[in-house]
Amino acid sequence: MRFAYYPGCSLHSTGREYDASFREVCARLGLEPDEVEGWTCCGASSAHATSRLLSVALAADNLARVETAGHKDVVVPCASCFSRFKDATHEIESDPGMKAEIGGILGRPFSNSVKTIHPLELLDKMGEEGRLGAAPVKEMPGVRAVCYYGCLLTRPPKVTQFDDCEYPMSMDRLLGRFGVRTLDWSYKTDCCGAGFGLTRPAIVCKLVKKILDNASAAGANVVAVACPLCHANLDSRQADLNRAGGNGAGPGAYKMPVLYFTQLIGLALGAAPESLGLGSHLVETAPVLGMMR
Amino acid sequence: MDLTPTQVIHAVRLGLRDLVLDSKTIWICASCETCTTRCPQEVDIARVMDAARILARREGRRPRIPEVAAFHRSVLESLRMFGRLYELGAIGALKLRTMRLTEDLDLGLRMFKKGKFRFIPAFANVLATNRIFRRVKKAERART
Numbered sequence: 064m065r066f067a068y069y070p071g072c073s074l075h076s077t078g079r080e081y082d083a084s085f086r087e088v089c090a091r092l093g094l095e096p097d098e099v100e101g102w103t104c105c106g107a108s109s110a111h112a113t114s115r116l117l118s119v120a121l122a123a124d125n126l127a128r129v130e131t132a133g134h135k136d137v138v139v140p141c142a143s144c145f146s147r148f149k150d151a152t153h154e155i156e157s158d159p160g161m162k163a164e165i166g167g168i169l170g171r172p173f174s175n176s177v178k179t180i181h182p183l184e185l186l187d188k189m190g191e192e193g194r195l196g197a198a199p200v201k202e203m204p205g206v207r208a209v210c211y212y213g214c215l216l217t218r219p220p221k222v223t224q225f226d227d228c229e230y231p232m233s234m235d236r237l238l239g240r241f242g243v244r245t246l247d248w249s250y251k252t253d254c255c256g257a258g259f260g261l262t263r264p265a266i267v268c269k270l271v272k273k274i275l276d277n278a279s280a281a282g283a284n285v286v287a288v289a290c291p292l293c294h295a296n297l298d299s300r301q302a303d304l305n306r307a308g309g310n311g312a313g314p315g316a317y318k319m320p321v322l323y324f325t326q327l328i329g330l331a332l333g334a335a336p337e338s339l340g341l342g343s344h345l346v347e348t349a350p351v352l353g354m355m356r
Numbered sequence: 357m358d359l360t361p362t363q364v365i366h367a368v369r370l371g372l373r374d375l376v377l378d379s380k381t382i383w384i385c386a387s388c389e390t391c392t393t394r395c396p397q398e399v400d401i402a403r404v405m406d407a408a409r410i411l412a413r414r415e416g417r418r419p420r421i422p423e424v425a426a427f428h429r430s431v432l433e434s435l436r437m438f439g440r441l442y443e444l445g446a447i448g449a450l451k452l453r454t455m456r457l458t459e460d461l462d463l464g465l466r467m468f469k470k471g472k473f474r475f476i477p478a479f480a481n482v483l484a485t486n487r488i489f490r491r492v493k494k495a496e497r498a499r500t
Contacts, residue, residue, distance in 0.1 A: 101481050112387075117489065217393075218392070219402075262426075264460060302463070
């Protein structure tokens with residue numbers, strides 16, 4: 064199956080493990096992502112905080128590229144890009160004047176016909192329909208994962224139309240199909256602080272601490288994520304938390320591996336850890352490999 | 357956060373423009389969309405925060421949390437320069453704007469060692485992206 068693929072800026076930089084592991088999983092499941100040619104930034108959180116029209120136009124520009132390439136669907140792994148694309152589509156649909164205005168700004172025809180899909184939706188649906196092209200070859204008896212969905216996949220539900228907005232299960236279901244045990248917990252859709260990692264790191268540390276403490280209390284030894292910014296915050300702030308006194312269980316107590324769900328699926332399908340980018344995390348991921356057989 | 361989201365909405369309804377546009381809250385909102393999702397009256401609070409940030413900037417008000425406004429400026433500047441976000445460049449511009457040069461320096465170094473950063477920016481459709489910025493500005497001027 065072929066579909067348009069929009070990686071976005073993070074997946075070509077700080078989140079490149081997500082890009083590598085998504086491609087690896089696609090190859091093993093017989094999927095062919097076709098990277099959108101000449102894609103540009105979706106505008107992320109800075110465009111919508113600066114100009115409504117700009118935020119819609121920057122996302123629509125890329126949706127128009129998908130149309131031009133002849134695709135009906137675009138798969139977008141980054142939660143922030145996913146949210147911007149969904150928002151632009153919804154905004155143009157619900158505001159009658161917007162479509163013409165955006166067409167004028169882009170300077171080319173745009174019919175707003177592309178559907179934005181997250182890899183979780185794509186793979187979960189394939190699983191439900193029994194169309195996953197490969198079965199796990201490795202067992203992970205020691206892994207107890209909590210699935211962290213974050214903010215922008217699920218909210219606002221009328222725009223993203225993704226799973227349940229308070230207690231989503233698609234990642235849990237999907238990982239379960241690959242033999243990964245997932246646990247119930249309370250912070251599935253709480254905020255990690257997003258871009259404040261660069262401007263107000265103290266806020267991010269506070270939120271990351273709550274998320275990781277709840278994950279530990281639930282008995283987890285891995286956090287599975289689906290967003291490059293969530294990954295950056297959860298992975299990078301554990302050293303700060305340890306410097307600030309840890310969690311009471313001794314120094315260096317925060318060492319929770321944070322893996323993209325695509326990395327866990329890749330491992331289950333027998334991919335080499337290096338090809339999934341497991342070596343470039345800040346928190347050691349080797350313990351996860353020890354939980355497999 | 358100096359005003360709660362509820363207080364922001366009340367202040368908007370009472371027309372207390374300065375109170376809202378000069379608040380810290382509008383800049384400290386992370387757009388997590390929880391309030392919008394849960395509001396029983398279906399008020400799109402996150403969108404109100406966006407609108408307040410846009411108005412504050414348009415009116416030339418000094419943002420009460422300047423580093424957040426500097427972050428947005430640095431990101432959009434990078435986008436105009438390269439068509440994509442050049443993370444290292446945008447972080448550098450943000451550090452210079454806020455003069456917080458050493459904050460998280462060790463984290464930056466650890467990420468650098470792990471090969472997290474891309475050194476050479478990727479260029480993509482720079483001219484077309486700049487055209488979008490110009491046309492948006494023109495359309496917005498014509499409206500006001």
